[in-house]
Amino acid sequence: MMILTIAxxxxxxxxxxxAELIVCSLASEGVNVIALDADPTGGLSRWATRLYEGPTFACHHEADEARLAHLIHRVAQEADVVVVDTAGFGNRAATVAxxxxxxVLIPMVPGEGDVTEAARTVELVAGVASAARREIPSRVVLNRVRSSTALSRHAAAEAGPLPKLEAGLSDLVAYGEMGFSGRMPTGKAGAEAAALIAELRTIGFLPAAVDNTTSVKTKYVKTTRLGR
Ligand SMILES: Nc1ncnc2c1ncn2[C@@H]1O[C@H](COP(=O)(O)OP(=O)(O)OP(=O)(O)O)[C@@H](O)[C@H]1O
Ligand SMILES: [Mg+2]
Incomplete structure (x- = not known):
């Protein structure tokens, strides 16, 4: 069982x-994955119930920090992987997650202030880990990269000292479309998603792949709304 928080x-x-990409990818491999939406705005759980088309996963929505702490522990008993999507961390539920x-995976887009904000998040995870007296590794993952632009190159260079994944996502319409279509992107976006999952496995952020594709079921998403 692994809990991967995205913050x-x-x-x-x-x-x-x-979160959508990781949950989708794992579910389509037949991994027992549970999505936990800790953002009060509930974008992930809306997407999972109304739009997602693919193999089964459960999705819970809980933005209350006290209830979330109990829920994470409970769903972790039931799944091989729990993916937690959070709101910005002025929000206490994100800190619990x-x-x-x-x-912890920290997406970062190229832009003014983004490297500083990513560094703050890395720092917060380190602080939380130290308070909990255990290791909680974190990695920055570059998103919406336009490899040809100076801004993207600058952001990648600036993020240099931060713990960063090799894999990243380009700025592609396909990712935006996934939010509307509920389907896993194919083509370049699909390949980037596969590379992201592979690297997360290599560094131990996700459990190793198992060949259980025969257990993949057809579309059915169970969503429990427990939060506000
Ligand atoms: N790689 C990408 N290429 C193109 N569009 C993207 C990409 N990644 C995200 N987007 C778009 O950017 C917008 C913001 O993305 P998303 O909602 O995932 O961010 P978020 O961090 O969850 O935001 P919030 O902090 O509000 O929860 C969405 O419209 C999404 O479709
Ligand atoms: Mg969000």
Whole structure:
């Protein structure tokens, strides 16, 4: 069982997109994955119930920090992987989700202030880990990269000292479309998602792949709304 929390102090760098992509990818491999939406706005759980088309996963929505702490522990008993999507961490539920995590993924888009915000999130995870007296590794993952632009190159260079994944996501319409279509992107976006999952496995942020594709069921998403 692994709990992967996706967090950032800055709004909009792609937390929910990344959560959708990871949950979708794992569910389509037949991994027993549970999505936990800790953002009060509930974008991930709305997407999971109304739009998602693919193999089964359960999705819970809980933004109250006290109830979330109990819920994470409970769903972790039932799943091989729990992916937690959070709001910015002025929100206490996000801090609970970081504290409960085995690993934290921090999406970062190229832009002014984004490197600083990503560094703050790395620092917060380190602080939470130290308070909990255990290791909670974190990695920055670049999102919406336009490899040809100076801004993207600058952001990648600036993020240099931060713990960063090799894998990243380009700025592609396909990711935005996933939010509307509920389907796993194919083509370049699909390949980037596969590379992201592979690297997360290599560094131990996700458990190793198992060949259980025969257990994959057809579309059915169970969502329990427990939060406000
Ligand atoms: N790689 C990408 N390419 C193109 N569009 C993207 C990409 N990643 C995210 N987006 C778009 O950017 C917007 C913000 O992404 P998303 O909602 O995932 O961010 P977030 O970090 O969850 O935001 P919030 O902090 O508000 O929860 C969405 O419209 C999404 O479709
Ligand atoms: Mg979001």
């Amino acid at each position: 950032s102090s800055k709004g909009g760098p792609g937390k929910t997109t990344m 970081m504290t409960a995590a085995d690993a």
